[in-house]
Amino acid sequence: MTTIDHDVRRRHRVLTVVACGVLLGVVDLLLQRGLPYPWANLANSSAVWALGAFGIGWWLRGGWWRSALAGIVLLVVAVEAYYLAAVVVLNDDARTLWSSTAVMWSFFGVLAGALFGAAGGLSHDRRPWRRAIAVAMPGAVLLAESAVLVDRSGNPGGGPRYRADSLQTAAIEATLGVVLILFIAPTHRVRLQALAAAAALAAVGFAGFSIAGFGS
Structure with missing residues (x-):
């Protein structure tokens, strides 16, 4: 594989991780509003979001540290995508994007993304x-x-x-x-x-x- 091919594959992977993060955040908000209970609780589940980080690490097969980084990016992007979707769909205040709540969930996203992203990568160990x-x-x-x-x-x-x-x-x-x-x-x-x-x-x-x- 040439250096150019390697760079293209790496960019594709980065874009895939970011796209999956956007999808997770937006779909989460929509499912919370659209699903009946108790299924709506799953969309609002921290554990289910952790599964997203595990899944991206499992898919990446890039070693534990690359998988951990991918998990972090996925969940942090998902948090911001969630609040941006709330601004667009629910007319929430745009300041929620950088509110203390968003910062707190981004912090948890870093922790969970690193832990479960790495676990996804290590599942192939x-x-x-x-x-x-x-x-x-x-x-x-x-x-x-x-x-x-x-x-x-x-x-x-x-x-x-x-x-x-x-x-x-x-x-x-x-x-x-x-x-x-x-x-x-x-x-x-x-x-x-x-x-x-x-x-x-x-x-x-x-x-x-x-x-x-x-x-x-």
């Missing part, structure tokens, strides 16, 4: 223990958020409808988490290893969500 942990990551974050939703459903101020929506979304996410591991893992052995790793990582993820304030 030849070392069994790294591959098993990486494959476990998307399922683990869904299981962790599912546990957060179950815990949050006990909020006395939420009401019966809120409790039902939270529990239904939790069930969907837990099921999706297990299915993703079974789908991504290349062999039965890796599936078993990843499921075991996901249980432990989900506990860590639940603590992380709680510390970040998502559990309240």
